[in-house]
Amino acid sequence: MKTRLIYIILMFVCLLSEGFSENIEQLVNQYNQNNALSNKTIDANRGHLVLFTRDDLESMQAKRLRDVFKSMPFMYYHENRYNLPDPFTSGGYEPYRSSFIRIYIDGVEITQGWAGSGLVIYGDINLDFIDHIEFYYSLPSFENSSESSYMNIFLYTKNSCRDNGSNINLTYGSRGYNSQTFSYADTKDGVSYMFNFAHTDAKRAKIDNGTDTPLNRNFDETLLFGYIKTDKHTFHIQYINKDTHSLTGGSLDATPIKDEIDYETIHLDYSFKFNNYWKMIASYDRMRVDFDLLDDNILMISNQKNKTSFDGYSIHNTYSAELIYKRNFDKYLFTAGLKGRIKKVVKLSRYDMDQKVEMPFDQETLSSAFMQDQYILSDDSLLSAGIEFVHIDRNGGVDDDDFIISRLGYIYTKNLFEYKAYLFKTQFALEPSTRVVLCKGDYKTIKPQSTYGFTQEFAYHMSKKHDLRLLLLYFTDKDSLMNINVNRENREKVNYYMASFDYKYNINLYNKIYFNMYYAKYTNIYGIDELKDHSGYIKIFNKIGRFNVYNEFTYRSNNLDDWKSYIDWTSAVSIDINPRMSLSFKGVNILDKAKASPILRYDVSGGVPKMMSPLMISPIDRQFLISLEYSF
Amino acid sequence: MKKVIVIFFISIIHLFASVNEELVNIYENIFSDLFVGQSKINVYVGDKHYQDILYGSEKINIVSDINKASICIASTKQEIEFILKKKKDIAIFCTTQKFIYDYDEIIGAFYWTKGRQQLLFIRSRMDKYYMHLPKDYDNFIIDEL
Numbered sequence: 001m002k003t004r005l006i007y008i009i010l011m012f013v014c015l016l017s018e019g020f021s022e023n024i025e026q027l028v029n030q031y032n033q034n035n036a037l038s039n040k041t042i043d044a045n046r047g048h049l050v051l052f053t054r055d056d057l058e059s060m061q062a063k064r065l066r067d068v069f070k071s072m073p074f075m076y077y078h079e080n081r082y083n084l085p086d087p088f089t090s091g092g093y094e095p096y097r098s099s100f101i102r103i104y105i106d107g108v109e110i111t112q113g114w115a116g117s118g119l120v121i122y123g124d125i126n127l128d129f130i131d132h133i134e135f136y137y138s139l140p141s142f143e144n145s146s147e148s149s150y151m152n153i154f155l156y157t158k159n160s161c162r163d164n165g166s167n168i169n170l171t172y173g174s175r176g177y178n179s180q181t182f183s184y185a186d187t188k189d190g191v192s193y194m195f196n197f198a199h200t201d202a203k204r205a206k207i208d209n210g211t212d213t214p215l216n217r218n219f220d221e222t223l224l225f226g227y228i229k230t231d232k233h234t235f236h237i238q239y240i241n242k243d244t245h246s247l248t249g250g251s252l253d254a255t256p257i258k259d260e261i262d263y264e265t266i267h268l269d270y271s272f273k274f275n276n277y278w279k280m281i282a283s284y285d286r287m288r289v290d291f292d293l294l295d296d297n298i299l300m301i302s303n304q305k306n307k308t309s310f311d312g313y314s315i316h317n318t319y320s321a322e323l324i325y326k327r328n329f330d331k332y333l334f335t336a337g338l339k340g341r342i343k344k345v346v347k348l349s350r351y352d353m354d355q356k357v358e359m360p361f362d363q364e365t366l367s368s369a370f371m372q373d374q375y376i377l378s379d380d381s382l383l384s385a386g387i388e389f390v391h392i393d394r395n396g397g398v399d400d401d402d403f404i405i406s407r408l409g410y411i412y413t414k415n416l417f418e419y420k421a422y423l424f425k426t427q428f429a430l431e432p433s434t435r436v437v438l439c440k441g442d443y444k445t446i447k448p449q450s451t452y453g454f455t456q457e458f459a460y461h462m463s464k465k466h467d468l469r470l471l472l473l474y475f476t477d478k479d480s481l482m483n484i485n486v487n488r489e490n491r492e493k494v495n496y497y498m499a500s501f502d503y504k505y506n507i508n509l510y511n512k513i514y515f516n517m518y519y520a521k522y523t524n525i526y527g528i529d530e531l532k533d534h535s536g537y538i539k540i541f542n543k544i545g546r547f548n549v550y551n552e553f554t555y556r557s558n559n560l561d562d563w564k565s566y567i568d569w570t571s572a573v574s575i576d577i578n579p580r581m582s583l584s585f586k587g588v589n590i591l592d593k594a595k596a597s598p599i600l601r602y603d604v605s606g607g608v609p610k611m612m613s614p615l616m617i618s619p620i621d622r623q624f625l626i627s628l629e630y631s632f
Numbered sequence: 633m634k635k636v637i638v639i640f641f642i643s644i645i646h647l648f649a650s651v652n653e654e655l656v657n658i659y660e661n662i663f664s665d666l667f668v669g670q671s672k673i674n675v676y677v678g679d680k681h682y683q684d685i686l687y688g689s690e691k692i693n694i695v696s697d698i699n700k701a702s703i704c705i706a707s708t709k710q711e712i713e714f715i716l717k718k719k720k721d722i723a724i725f726c727t728t729q730k731f732i733y734d735y736d737e738i739i740g741a742f743y744w745t746k747g748r749q750q751l752l753f754i755r756s757r758m759d760k761y762y763m764h765l766p767k768d769y770d771n772f773i774i775d776e777l
Contacts, residue, residue, distance in 0.1 A: 023768045024661050024751070031654045032748040054747045131747055162744040165730060546771075578774065579729070579745070579752055631745060632730075 029509045038132040041156050044411055045374060045384055046144060047136035048420065048457050048471055054131050059541050059550045061572035061586045061627065063171065063179065064200075065153075066124045068133060070568065070594075070620055071537045071554045073500045073518040074473070075101060075137075075151050077123070079619040081254075081599050082261065083217040083247040085123025090526040091598045091614060092484060093252075093300050095437045096120060100428065102149040106157055106227070106236065108269045109146050112287050113318030113343035114364075116431040117149075121240055121265050121287075128169060128181040129196035129225045131158045137473060138455045139407050139424040142370040142386045143324055143335050148405060148426045150453065150475065157227060160185035160192035166632050173625035175203035196225040205621045207247070209254050215615075216245035216259060231273075238267040247599075247617075250299035250310060254601040254615055258294035258309070263287065277327045285318040297604045312350035312357075318343050333374040335386075341366040343432060361396030361443070364432050370405075384409040392429055398444045403427040418459040426451050430481055442487035449491075450478040467504040471518075474498070484527045492524040510543035533558040548574045556595040568594035568620055580632060586625045594620040652685050658742065659705075660691040662725070662751075666763050667702055676701035678711030682727065698722065703739075706731075712738075723761045733777060739763060740772075 038053050052060075052068050062068050066085070069077035080086035080096070088097040099116040102109055103123070110118030127133075134154040139145075144152065163185045171179040178201050185194040200221045206214035224239040242263045249259035269283035293299055294309040324337040345362040349355070372386030390403040407424040428449040435443045453475040460468045473496065480494035500518035507513070517536035525531055535556040542549040554568040569591050574584035598614035663673045672693045677683045682705055686692050695701050698718040706712045707727040712735055715724060726732055726741040732752070739761060740753035753765060756776040765773065 024658070024665070025768065025771060027654070027658050027661060028749060028751050031658060034654065035749075037747070058746075158747060162747045164728075164744060167746075579750065 026509060033509070036132070037156060037159055037162070038134070041132075041154070042134060043141070043144075044420070045141045045409065046134075046152065046154075047138035047140055047422065048455060048473075050135040050137075052133040052135075056541075057127065057130070057132065058574070059548050059572070060539075060552070060570075061550065061574060061584050061625075062127055063625075063627075064124050064126055065122070065133075065155075066619065067127075067570075067588075069123070069153075071516075071539070071552060072135060073471075073516055073535070074498050074520050074533075077619055078597060079217075079247075079617075081248040083219070083244050084120055086119070087123075088482070089597075090482075090484065090600075092526070092600050093438070094486075095434050096431060097434075097482075098123070099147070099431050100149055101151045101153065102145065102147065103153045103155070104144070105155045105238070106234070107144070107154065108236065108271065108281055108283055109320070110238075110267055111146075111285050111318050111320065111341075111343075112265065113285055114314075114316035114345055114431075115287060115289075115433050117147075118285075119153075121242060121263055125155075125240075126179070126181065126198040126200060126221070126223050127155075128198045129157050129183060129194065130155050131163075132156050137471070138422045139405070139426050139453065141335075141384070141409075142372045142388050142405075142407070143326070143337060146320060146322065146339050146341055146368075147366065148390075148403070148428045148451075150426070150451065157225075158183075158185065158194065160187045160194050160229075163194070167629065168631075169627060169629045171625055171627040174621075174623045175205070177201065177203045177623065177625070190230055192227075192229045194225075194227050196223070198223040198225075207615060207617055209615060211255050213255070213257075215247050215254060215256075217247045219244040233273075234269075234271045236267070236269050238265075240265045246293075248601070249293045249295070251293075251295040252297055252300050252602045252604050252609065253612065254599065256293065256295050258292050260290075260292040262290040264290075277325055279324045279326070280322065281324075282321045283319075285320075286315070287317075288313060288315045309352055310350070311352040312348070314348040315346040316344060317346055331376040334371070335373070336371040337369070339366075339368045339370075345432075359396070359436075361394060361398045361432070361436065363395045365393040367391050367393075372407075380414045381410070381412045384411075390427075394432075396444075398435075399446070401427075401429050401448050403429075403448065416461045418457070418461075420457040420459075422453070422455045424451075424453050426453070428481060430486055434486070439487035446487060447479045447491070449481045452476050452478075465506050467502070467506075469502040471500040471502070472498070473500075480524070482525050492527070494525050495521075495523045496525075497521045510541075512541045514539040514541075528560070531558060531560060534563075546575050548572075554594070566593055566595040566618075567591055580630055582629045584625075584627045584629070586623075586627070588623040588625070589618070589620045590622065592622040594618045594622075655685055656689050656692075658751075659686060660689055662740075662742070663703065664691055665765050665769070670702070673703070674701050676704040676715065678705065678715060679707040679727065682707065709734075723763065736760075 036053055038051055066077045075087050078087045078089055080089035086098045096116045098119050101117055101119050103118040110122050112118055112120040136152045139150055140152045166184045169181040181198040183196040202219045204217045208214050219242055221242040227236045244261050246259045246261040248254040249256040266286040271281040273279050290313045291310050299310055320341045322337055322339040326335045343364045345359055348357040348359055368388055368390040370388035374382055374384040377383050386407050388405040392401040394400060405426045407422060409422045412419040430446045435446055456472045458470045475496040477494040479491045482494045483491045498520040503515040505513045515538050520533040522531045537554040540551045550572040552570040556566040557563050568589050570588050572586040574582055576582045596616040596618040599617050600614050601612045602609040603612050667673045674693050674695045676698045677694050698715055703723045703725055704715045705725050706715055712731055724738045726738045727743055729743040729745055732738045732741050736757055739757045742751050751772040753773045754777055755773050
């Protein structure tokens with residue numbers, strides 16, 4: 001009787017959802033919304049999602065990852081003193097802080113191995129080949145993570161059927177900023193392929209450092225991306241050459257004479273589906289970094305020994321492989337896998353001393369095994385549990401690590417209400433480059449960080465128009481790597497309390513408003529007793545005739561700046577001139593009041609270093625852009 | 633447990649069905665508006681994929697003889713050439729963007745571009761076939777290419 005009733009209700013719902021008559025424009029738009037690629041890639045079990053659909057990215061005129069990353073709650077776009085994307089930077093002298101965030105393209109992690117997470121270069125990648133972006137908070141499901149993280153960014157590429165043909169985009173902006181992209185995609189005989197070229201000559205605002213030579217953070221980036229896909233095989237190739245002026249370079253008082261650091265990265269990956277249950281992924285990442293640094297004082301780079309210049313290069317490779325088994329048994333969805341990763345410094349060489357620098361510690365090998373189960377508790381609830389064992393082997397007499405990572409998850413969905421919770425324990429090792437550069441003589445015995453977390457999400461969907469969500473995150477780090485001195489014997493415990501409220505109002509298919517407000521409190525982070533952060537945004541999407549209009553107001557404020565208010569107003573307008581051509585205008589940080597953060601500096605001219613007033617720098621330049629896009 | 637599986641399958645079938653049904657609904661709307669007064673429109677469909685989708689439509693009658701068709705649906709150059717070889721001057725509705733620039737017989741298209749499906753009609757070509765569309769379509773009609 002009960003089953004029959006469910007049948008009748010289901011059939012009634014099916015009929016009801018198809019019974020309304022709509023005009024052709026609504027039908028086409030509804031079809032596009034229901035068939036968005038993001039509907040096929042979202043995985044509820046990966047954590048708490050913040051999604052940017054293709055429509056969102058286009059309305060926002062998002063050209064680079066920073067354009068969306070800058071408004072994220074809690075962990076948002078920021079750059080370190082070397083002009084690299086580094087949301088967790090303290091503004092101090094550490095090489096890189098943000099390996100807690102990992103980045104994936106089409107489900108395959110990009111890593112910079114020795115330097116840390118792939119975010120180092122891909123944290124501000126050109127988005128021309130990207131269809132949509134999924135940000136997930138919390139420890140991800142184990143089938144996705146090779147190394148520990150608590151925020152994961154999944155970029156999904158455009159589909160060659162849906163973006164068939166060629167596309168050119170030309171952008172010109174303030175200070176001579178210019179960008180050119182070209183892509184071609186097609187599908188033939190079951191083989192999909194895409195090729196993308198993007199060049200960006202980013203002329204950025206200079207930073208006054210009190211001298212006649214302001215700090216420079218321009219960069220010139222060339223990106224090549226390609227994929228070939230069939231039902232069973234996928235192959236990606238990516239090449240990035242990024243020549244940068246590195247802001248402060250290695251200068252302690254932020255007055256570099258030469259500040260050039262150039263990066264060249266190659267990523268290759270291949271994945272193969274053996275059958276419905278078995279899958280393997282193998283990938284290779286190579287990074288070459290060329291330094292040309294000069295200062296009138298000793299540089300803040302390891303192995304310098306009173307040197308004021310560094311002219312040399314490093315090459316490091318990362319090899320990753322994983323084998324995954326996934327199968328449904330009755331009420332269980334069981335996943336297990338083996339993963340391995342080798343990070344190796346191939347060469348570190350100095351031109352100015354005509355020598356190869358010997359490094360006793362030049363290899364780190366990670367091996368891990370995991371299993372995870374998702375169990376259907378009832379019609380509307382799902383329980384997941386997973387555990388992963390990780391062994392990290394290091395040469396050069398550096399301590400090995402053994403980690404146990406575990407996660408318990410619960411998802412409940414009933415009518416318009418959703419609840420999601422994760423309880424987890426994870427561990428992080430200090431990245432090799434940071435270990436060597438920051439800890440110098442003590443780098444062999446750095447204790448790993450253990451993080452315990454409990455995260456919850458309450459969502460309520462009031463009809464199709466209103467979506468409400470409350471996100472509550474709590475993490476606590478034992479032996480936190482978010483201390484200034486990571487080589488101390490007993491590092492402080494750091495606590496994170498975060499609450500975020502989202503409201504989405506879909507006025508109709510073309511007009512919508514996103515609102516977010518969050519509060520975060522961190523204790524002992526970077527040695528600060530208490531860091532409190534109140535921030536939020538309003539994003540307004542409008543369609544007026546042939547014009548798409550977008551306005552975003554991001555508000556940031558924290559107690560370190562005595563609650564000074566920062567506002568980033570970004571606005572974009574685009575118009576489809578004809579089916580092949582569109583023109584757009586965009587203003588970024590129009591008021592020039594976007595969040596600025598301190599970059600520390602020391603006066604070392606007198607022998608004893610004296611702390612100077614920090615430089616307040618915003619990673620978001622005030623910028624006006626005009627773009628022309630042509631498809632054929 | 634049986635109940636969970638049954639509901640799961642019904643939901644999946646409904647999901648796929650609704651995606652295809654949405655597409656059928658769009659084609660039915662377009663052809664009903666192009667051929668006002670015809671309860672069932674005779675359409676020749678060259679592409680097997682679209683034949684499968686439109687099969688069973690209440691408003692579209694798939695015909696195998698091009699001479700009996702009011703309009704044809706084509707996806708590839710070969711299909712367009714084949715149709716025009718069989719019957720010159722028949723109106724074609726295309727599912728790919730690139731061919732609309734090459735054949736004057738293509739009066740409109742519903743095609744993927746920039747990641748989404750786009751609807752487009754060319755007024756000057758529709759006029760040749762005495763075809764008109766209601767005001768709802770104004771955003772999708774251009775005068776000529």
